[in-house]
Amino acid sequence: EVQLVQSGAEVKKPGESLKISCVVNGYSFGDYWIAWVRQAPGEGLEWVGVVWPGDSHTIYSPAFQGQVTISVDISVNTAYLQWTSLKASDSAIYYCTRTENFHNSGWFDAWGQGTLVSVSS
Amino acid sequence: QSVLTQPPSVSGAPGQRVTISCTGTTSNIGAGYDVHWYQKLPGTAPKVLIYGNINRPSGVPDRFSGSKSGTSASLVITGLQAEDEADYYCQSYDRSLSGLAVFGGGTKLTVL
Numbered sequence: 001e002v003q004l005v006q007s008g009a010e011v012k013k014p015g016e017s018l019k020i021s022c023v024v025n026g027y028s029f030g031d032y033w034i035a036w037v038r039q040a041p042g043e044g045l046e047w048v049g050v051v052w053p054g055d056s057h058t059i060y061s062p063a064f065q066g067q068v069t070i071s072v073d074i075s076v077n078t079a080y081l082q083w084t085s086l087k088a089s090d091s092a093i094y095y096c097t098r099t100e101n102f103h104n105s106g107w108f109d110a111w112g113q114g115t116l117v118s119v120s121s
Numbered sequence: 122q123s124v125l126t127q128p129p130s131v132s133g134a135p136g137q138r139v140t141i142s143c144t145g146t147t148s149n150i151g152a153g154y155d156v157h158w159y160q161k162l163p164g165t166a167p168k169v170l171i172y173g174n175i176n177r178p179s180g181v182p183d184r185f186s187g188s189k190s191g192t193s194a195s196l197v198i199t200g201l202q203a204e205d206e207a208d209y210y211c212q213s214y215d216r217s218l219s220g221l222a223v224f225g226g227g228t229k230l231t232v233l
Contacts, residue, residue: 035222037224044225045159045210045224047221047222108169111167113166
């Protein structure tokens with residue numbers, strides 16, 4: 001069974017750093033792109049960025065470029081999303097998801113359960 | 122402002138048919154990129170309902186169907202049921218953004 005299991009909810013203060021994770025099971029980690037998708041309170045889904053685990057090639061949405069870093073550790077089948085200095089506006093649920101074919105019309109066929117990030121002073 | 126435009130809300134009575142539109146441009150849907158549809162129930166992760174414009178993953182009822190024409194796509198739900206009440210999102214890619222993924226703004230379906 002394909003599973004993407006995300007780390008738990010986080011409560012942080014502005015300016016703090018954070019790294020959340022997404023562990024995958026049930027398929028070969030290197031065969032699919034891993035993407036991160038944000039849902040801010042009361043808002044829709046926004047694509048944050050994507051990584052190819054095989055070579056850590058990363059592509060970011062222009063809205064998130066320079067604001068977050070996506071990485072992987074292929075030895076533990078895990079993808080990460082990290083911030084160096086959180087802002088209140090980063091408060092949202094973040095989902096990891098996978099696609100076999102980014103760019104060329106791939107769809108996101110399996111999703112993690114979501115990680116709630118709350119940033120408040 | 123989402124690249125793909127969806128109506129904020131639609132509604133229908135049980136048993137009725139509803140259509141959710143997803144309007145794009147010649148840079149995304151009209152450029153030939155496929156459209157995919159996701160259902161998001163409150164408190165749960167999105168789930169793919171339609172991929173490749175018209176295809177249903179196994180387990181998705183045939184009450185759900187998709188289509189694409191020109192710069193738009195549609196999700197049609199027939200025989201509306203109470204459990205269909207959810208948010209629905211279309212997703213595609215945009216060549217003006219170097220082929221990056223884009224989502225519609227989402228449509229809240231209310232079953233009356």
